[in-house]
Amino acid sequence: MNDMIEIQPAPEKRRAFAQWAVEQVPKLRTVSTHAFTVPANAFAEAPEDILIGALVDGRRYVSPVEDAAAGRPAPGADGARLLDCGLCYEEDGQEVHPHPLCPETTALDGQQADADAAAMVAATSDETIAAAMGAVLLATDVAASNAAKADGGLVLDQDLPDVPEADYGPDAVQPPTPEGSELPAPDPTEPHAEVPDGVFPCGLPDCDREFTTERGRDLHRRAKHPEAPDAG
Incomplete structure (x- = not known):
């Protein structure tokens, strides 16, 4: 049985309870x-007045003083049967164990804790996890489908179809060749080299720079190839 009891005094009794708590040896500690x-032995010796209206382990403490003030008979005074635990009385013909020191109360709390733990395990069973994962995968598929529709039906994880060369326009730029298979740059000094209109290559060996104006080409030669005969 747990030998510590959690007590939440009534608001009007809180100051008096705190004063009593600090007078104990050792001092009682707060949990909120x-x-x-409060240790069980200290609870048994606590002044009745500071316990009136308190919550003891989550249950309202019923004091004989409070019963007397309200005109209610004390437990057992109306002929209610004292239960086997020796601390609780029969209520409305049923065995009820509200006393915080009652071993049956602790056992019932333990049973409730076991039931809560079993419910938590059931909530995280393999079947539940599988169902949750299925829902996640379904949501992912739906999101991917919606994204594909938003992109005009294009599925992003598939390769683009090949485009026939006939579909390229005369000014189309061909894609780069794969690494390791680069074609050598045409030599504009050779008679058969074809240079498109509006393109002015450097024209010097080991330089494949091209420019859109003659002025740009000449400036490049003077800056990068001053040793060339026509660089000046």
Whole structure:
């Protein structure tokens, strides 16, 4: 059985409870801004007045003083049967164990904790995980399909179809050749070399630079090939 009890005093009793808590040896500690942890033996010796209206392990503490002030008979005074635990009384013909020191109360709390743990395990079973993964995959497929439709039906993870050479226009730029199979640059000094209109190659050995104007070509030669005969 857990020998520590969590007590949340009533708001109007909080200051008095805190004063009593710091007088204990050792001092009682808080677990939140409004709750204290109290050893079971200290709880049994706590003044009745500071426990009135408190929550003890999540259950409202019913004090004999409070019963008397409200005109209610104390537990057992109305002939209610004392249960085997020796701390709780029968209520409405049922065995109810509200007393925080009652071993049955602790056992019931443990059973509830086991039930909560079993529910958590069931929620993360293989079947549940598989169902969740299936839902994720379905959502991914739907998103990919919608994206493909938005792109005009193009599926992005597929290669583009080959375009016949006849479909290229006269000014089309051919794609680069694969690495390792580059074609040598044409030598504009050779008679058979064909230079398109509006293109002015450097024309010097080991230089394949091309320019759109003669002035640009001449400036390049003077800057990069000053040793060339016509660079000046």
